[in-house]
Amino acid sequence: MALEHGGKTYETDEEGYLVNLSDWSEDLANEMAKADGAALGENHWEVINFLRDYYEEYQIAPAVRVLTKAVGKKLGKDKGTSKYLYELFPYGPAKQACKYAGLPKPTGCV
């Protein structure tokens, strides 16, 4: 599969995750969200940016608990819950947010 944007073609897997992580841009993230019928607001970007920073350091997306804790620290305790993250990313914070952040999908029993 592939994603067309700005006259360029980007390779994706069957579910729309970017194959080459270096292809990612903010524009492309917005484009992927648009294709899912979603729009990325400031709150989404807080999460996406955290995911990208974490991935850069650890080569993997953070555990849900690590993510909720980080969001809680930054945006207040009431937002440091998986409920809040599911409101932002209804298909699951780990999976949907990773997709927009240009990271591979978490695999395993998750």
Add this chain to the structure above:
Amino acid sequence: MADFETPTLKPYPVIPAIEIGSMAHSQPFVAKEDHQQKLGFPGELVDDWENVAVKKLGELVDKSRALRVFLDSCVKCGACTDKCHYYLGTSDPKNMPVARQDLLRSVYRRYYTLAGKYFPSLVGARDMDKSVLDEWYSYFHQCSQCRRCSVYCPYGIDTAEVSMAAREIMDTVGVGQKYCNEIIGKAQTIGNNLGLPEPALADTLEGLEEDIEEETGVVVRMPLDEEGADILLVTPSADFFAEPHVDGLIGYAKVFHQAGLSWTLSSYASEAANFGMFIGSYDNMQKLALRIREAALELGVKRIVFGECGHAWRVAYNFLNTLAGPFDFLDPDYPVPQHICEVTYDLLQRGALKMDPSANDDMVVTFHDSCNIARGSRMGDFEGGQLVIPRAVIKASCNHFVDMPADAIGEGTFCCGGGGGLLTDDLVELRVKGALPRMEALHEVTEHHGVTHLAAICAICKSQFSKILPYYGFEMDQVVSIHQLVSNAIQLDGQQAQ
């Protein structure tokens, strides 16, 4: 994502009228070339694949007497037809266990029985061709290898073994399933199914230690790669990553802490789940099992304990010694390996843990027996221990426990709908529909007994329920880990009052 309708919950379970071909479209993503090659399988459909497949089938029935007997002995009595959760949820008659077995049996008859060689059409024998292969790919990925049908089969035919054999043949000709094979590759290189490298694991565990201290005021450690520890804990990597799994992991740590047991996790063997079993590949199953042996030797532990994971426990309990033994370097006073529920149960029996079950008074709990534990293994030293011990641990941790109807638990337990290598988003329709019998049983106890939470003992079940419960009008956080209940109830020395 394909559109489909979630089945409606009826007041009592009904065997559905058949809908031919209703799930013929369902099939998971095919493994990429590099996923295949990492596991020693061809990257794409090989030349002369029909003969390669038939030859492999011959090898498998020669090697496994059980498989040959399963293929030879079915008398089409029909006892299994209404026992598969995927049939009950999808109405597709090919999801009746006998029909699923026949997909492979028809080819076996054609090439390996006298009648099938000479009078194929009289005995339902079929040539191995592309349409057969396509059907295999679809319907052998609609079997979660839960073995419920085998309980009701008068001959004990185990469809799980048939489905594992079919998947192995498909891998051998170059048609693998992406979800399983990508994961096995990760576990063999990085050490776990998630692909969680050591620094990320260390960081995650450190964060959890902080959480426990913040909550209880007690320093409870989550040791990683500590040489000289007594116990190596091998747990599904989902326990590090997902909810409610992680609350179970916290529970294990609290039990070890309070009992004064020295333990460690290993970053090299940071996965209990062994997906090699799902694809019927002994070699791949063995590679994953050997990592556990190597880690145990390296760290110099005396015991190996497994966390909450269904098929991991089946592989561990039944096959670990064959795959990676002998474990004569471990302490013979303890079972090799031991389940975390056995550890907690023994401590409870000895009065070594102080529990306050009122900590879970906000819940009325029921328990989902995992297939591979209920039907595929044992806990403790008495018959049925695998059914009794998890319940005893739950009951010691909470005051309100109600079992689901008898035909939906214990030996007759229904699969969560996502086991056997099917816990992937490309099969979500199958997963939702296959969960129907469990959802009906749950609905029964929520309606009549006020049950609020479903406790599970397997990483796959927990993830499956978190995803599927909302389709049936439940909340995703109604699923809890057994050791999450333990974690809430256990009284740690020096703990702050709640």
